[in-house]
Amino acid sequence: EVQLVQSGAEVKKPGESxxxxxxxxxxxxxxxxxxxxxxxxxxxxxxxGRIDPSDSYTIYSPSFQGHVTMSADKSxxxxxxxxxxxxxxxxxxxxxxxxxxTMLIENRAFDFWGQGTLVTVSS
Amino acid sequence: xxxxxxxxxxxxxxxxxxVTITCxxxxxxxxxxxxxxxxxxxxxxxxxYAASSLQSGVPSKFSGSGSGTDFTLTISSLQPEDFAIYYxxxxxxxxxxxxxxxxxxxx
Numbered sequence: 001e002v003q004l005v006q007s008g009a010e011v012k013k014p015g016e017s018x019x020x021x022x023x024x025x026x027x028x029x030x031x032x033x034x035x036x037x038x039x040x041x042x043x044x045x046x047x048x049g050r051i052d053p054s055d056s057y058t059i060y061s062p063s064f065q066g067h068v069t070m071s072a073d074k075s076x077x078x079x080x081x082x083x084x085x086x087x088x089x090x091x092x093x094x095x096x097x098x099x100x101x102t103m104l105i106e107n108r109a110f111d112f113w114g115q116g117t118l119v120t121v122s123s
Numbered sequence: 124x125x126x127x128x129x130x131x132x133x134x135x136x137x138x139x140x141x142v143t144i145t146c147x148x149x150x151x152x153x154x155x156x157x158x159x160x161x162x163x164x165x166x167x168x169x170x171x172y173a174a175s176s177l178q179s180g181v182p183s184k185f186s187g188s189g190s191g192t193d194f195t196l197t198i199s200s201l202q203p204e205d206f207a208i209y210y211x212x213x214x215x216x217x218x219x220x221x222x223x224x225x226x227x228x229x230x
Contacts, residue, residue, distance in 0.1 A: 035219070037167075045159070045167065045210055047219040061218035062124075095166055108214040109157050109172035111179075116166050 002026040004034075004096050004114035011120045012086050019082035020117045022096030029077035030054040033099035035110065036070060036081050040092045048094075051079055052102055086121045093118050125149050125213050129222035135230040140201045144225045146194040146211035155215035158187055158196045161224075162207045170209075171196065201227070 007021040022034060035050040049060035053072040060070070072079045079096060096114040101107030126149035136142050146156065154174035159167040169178045171187040174194055184199040198205055206229055211222040 044224050045161075045212070045221040047212070047221065049218075059217050063218070097167075097169075100172065105155060105215070106173065108155065108219070109169075110159075110212075111169050111172075113166045113168070 002098070002112050004098060004112055006094075006096060006114040006117045009118040009120070011122070013123055014086055014088055014121055016086050016121075017082070017084050018086055018119065019080050020094060020119065022079045022081075022114050024077045024079070024098065027098075030074050031102060033102050033107075034072070034079040035097045035099065036068075036079075037095045037097060038064075038092045039095065039116075048081070050099065053077075053079060054102070086119075088121050088123075090119060091121045124218055125152060125216060125220050127211055127213055127220050127222035129209075129211060129225050131225060132223065133226040133228070135228055136201050137230045138201055138203065142198045142201050142205075142227060144196045144209055144211075144227075146189075146196070146222050148192045148194075148213055148215075151191045152213045152215035154190050155213060156187075156189065156194050157212045157214060158185075159210045159212065160205075160207045161210065167210065198227075203229075 003025045005023045036048040038046045048064045051058045051070045058070045093116045095116045097110040098112045128147045130145045156174045158171040161167040175187045186197045208224045208226045210224045
């Protein structure tokens with residue numbers, strides 16, 4: 001059974017750093033891209049970027065480029081999303097989602113989603 | 124960036140109704156369009172990809188159509204578990220973009 005299990009909720013102060021995780025199981029982790037999606041309170045879905053776990057090549061949305069870093073450790077089938085300096089405006093639910101595969105445009109669609117990680121940034 | 128719009132933004136429907144949601148892209152995206160369902164407090168669920176292909180395990184009451192710039196999601200007979208927010212998303216080009224969502228609630 002394919003599963004994406006995300007790390008637990010976090011409460012942080014502005015300026016602090018944070019790394020959240022998304023662990024894949026039930027499939028070959030390096031054969032499927034992972035994307036991250038933000039959902040601010042009461043708002044819609046925003047695509048942040050995607051990582052290819054086989055080589056850690058990333059593509060970021062311009063809206064998030066430079067503010068977050070995506071990485072992956074294929075030895076433990078885990079993708080990460082990290083901030084070096086959080087802002088109050090980073091308060092949101094963050095989801096990871098698996099793509100149908102890699103490389104081909106047909107494989108860019110998502111299939112499975114993680115359960116979400118709630119990040120709260122408040123002084 | 125490709126802008127995605129959805130209509131209506133919300134709708135009220137009764138059990139058993141046929142419901143259609145429209146999604147429009149600001150430029151042609153071929154059939155690289157997906158639909159998602161999100162219930163309160165839950166992660167989104169993938170319903171449809173490639174405009175009309177059902178994800179594994181998704182009931183056939185959901186169907187999608189369209190190509191180019193105009194797409195539709197249809198729920199053939201609305202059931203209590205279908206009340207949710209539905210989002211479309213284009214994955215033709217980076218950055219991927221979502222529509223603003225359509226909330227389907229009970230009349």
